[in-house]
Amino acid sequence: MRILITNDDGITAQGLWILARELKKVAHVTVVAPDREQSAIGTAVTLRKPLRVQKVTPLVPDIEAYSVEGTPGDSAILALNKLVEGRVDIVVSGINHGLNLGDDVLISGTVSGALQGYLRGFPAIAVSLAEAESHYQENAARLAALLARKIDAKVLPANIFLNVNLPSLPLEKIKGIKSTRLAHKTHINAVAEGHDGKQEYYFLVRQQLKNDPDRKTDIWAVEHDYISITPLYINLTNKPAPITDEFCAGLFQELQASS
Numbered sequence: 027m028r029i030l031i032t033n034d035d036g037i038t039a040q041g042l043w044i045l046a047r048e049l050k051k052v053a054h055v056t057v058v059a060p061d062r063e064q065s066a067i068g069t070a071v072t073l074r075k076p077l078r079v080q081k082v083t084p085l086v087p088d089i090e091a092y093s094v095e096g097t098p099g100d101s102a103i104l105a106l107n108k109l110v111e112g113r114v115d116i117v118v119s120g121i122n123h124g125l126n127l128g129d130d131v132l133i134s135g136t137v138s139g140a141l142q143g144y145l146r147g148f149p150a151i152a153v154s155l156a157e158a159e160s161h162y163q164e165n166a167a168r169l170a171a172l173l174a175r176k177i178d179a180k181v182l183p184a185n186i187f188l189n190v191n192l193p194s195l196p197l198e199k200i201k202g203i204k205s206t207r208l209a210h211k212t213h214i215n216a217v218a219e220g221h222d223g224k225q226e227y228y229f230l231v232r233q234q235l236k237n238d239p240d241r242k243t244d245i246w247a248v249e250h251d252y253i254s255i256t257p258l259y260i261n262l263t264n265k266p267a268p269i270t271d272e273f274c275a276g277l278f279q280e281l282q283a284s285s
């Protein structure tokens with residue numbers, strides 16, 4: 027199995043390398059990621075300036091790694107078209123520092139990195155976690171490795187695009203894994219004002235997404251201490267097969283056994 031890893035927190039982000047270290051145990055891994063923080067860049071791609079790429083020293087030994095002067099989308103496109111020699115089986119993006127829930131998947135750079143893989147026919151997984159705490163990141167990374175193996179073993183279909191969010195909790199406090207749908211909510215709903223002495227300016231204000239009464243959504247699941255797996259799809263008529271409760275229960279048992 028060969029996995030491309032990208033992210034939106036940048037090539038030096040801890041979550042990226044914890045993910046790479048774990049996926050390297052089950053696959054041949056290549057890392058191609060933005061050279062700087064690109065969170066909330068959404069599906070942006072760079073078309074009007076050259077994209078510069080540096081081969082970088084990996085923070086985990088024996089992994090080929092490149093930093094891209096561009097977005098997560100740029101990174102995935104460059105990787106799949108140019109940088110990775112040989113085939114890629116799966117694209118994994120993350121582990122993001124911060125949840126990517128509800129309609130905000132559309133502004134998420136993390137989801138966008140996976141999206142560019144999905145749009146090119148690769149199974150794709152975006153993984154996000156509320157806090158960048160290494161112990162929780164390791165749980166997220168092990169879950170990503172389990173999911174990659176399920177795709178490789180064809181337990182999950184090849185045209186899958188998963189948005190995975192984990193609560194920042196020790197595994198023994200997580201209640202299980204839920205297959206969810208996106209809540210119809212965004213976490214940017216307010217604007218703050220300031221004045222620099224000359225001119226008024228504005229800030230878009232982020233709020234934590236919570237209090238969703240709908241038990242089927244990603245927000246509900248994470249708020250109630252479950253891992254959320256949302257199968258995403260872009261093609262309006264090609265809805266993916268649902269992820270079953272049995273699959274989620276089995277996956278959570280495997281995650282617990284792997285810790």
Ligand code: MN
Nearest residue numbers: 034035065122
């Ligand atoms: Mn981010």
